[in-house]
Amino acid sequence: MIPVDTRPLFPQERQALLELLATLDTEQWAKPTVCPGWAVRDVTAHILNDYVRRISGNRDRYAGAAFTAGESLPAYLTRVNEEFVQAMRQCSPQTMIDLLAHLGPQLDQVWAATDLSGPAHLDVSWAGPGASPAWLDIAREYTEFWVHQQQIRDAVARPGADSVALMHPVLVTFLHALPYALRDHARPAGTAITVEITGPAGGRWNVVNNGAAWILTAAPADDMVATLRTNQDTLWRLASRGITVDQARHRTELRGDRVLTDAATTLLAVVA
Structure with a gap:
């Protein structure tokens, strides 16, 4: 493996996202994305869901939602992600922007307190079976945020957030698959x-x-x-x-x- 420390990149990636979201009009928030059935506002809600989930799980050790009988991990994630996105459709874009700005620094603190060489809070299944190192778990989260931002940018025809500093760690992390x-x-x-x-x-x-x-x-x-x-x-x-x-x-x-x-x-x- 090639360890990657993505922790310093989260604030930079999030700032680029917040600046982008602040410029979108009502029509752009409703633009469809590559994620089936999800508009820009839904992908934004999904990013917020990830913030909430990781702060609750990593920092607060809160178990959260439970699997239903016989439910696989992909099925579970599909279900709970969709449930959160649907619930957030009652919230305004500005509310979601405010929540991302408020919770983001708290998530940064979670990563800063994590021993990169220790065990992952959530193993990275696509990199192989068994235990994953914490740095790969964190890098996986970074790639997810970055990719979702790119999906939003694609939907509204706004390139960006693809500097070498932000994108190179995404590529290296993905190569671990x-x-x-x-x-x-x-x-x-x-x-x-x-x-x-x-x-x-x-x-x-x-x-x-x-x-x-x-x-x-x-x-x-x-x-x-x-x-x-x-x-x-x-x-x-x-x-x-x-x-x-x-x-x-x-x-x-x-x-x-x-x-x-x-x-x-x-x-x-x-x-x-």
């Missing part, structure tokens, strides 16, 4: 795939098999059997399923072991 995407494809120890992401926020990484599992690393690798070259926009949209796997493959230069490149381009960094 690659080893899990390759989990069913065993290869000899030392076998490696290179991933090159073009654009100012991009870079070059390797996913190397250690004989038992695939590992994401920035270190050089010798036995390179495949390469993927794509741009930064394609990578984050693929990982968050803003585009399909087929669309991503058409936008990506794939070379070498096709089984591995096909598997790598199914990487998914959201719970589904």
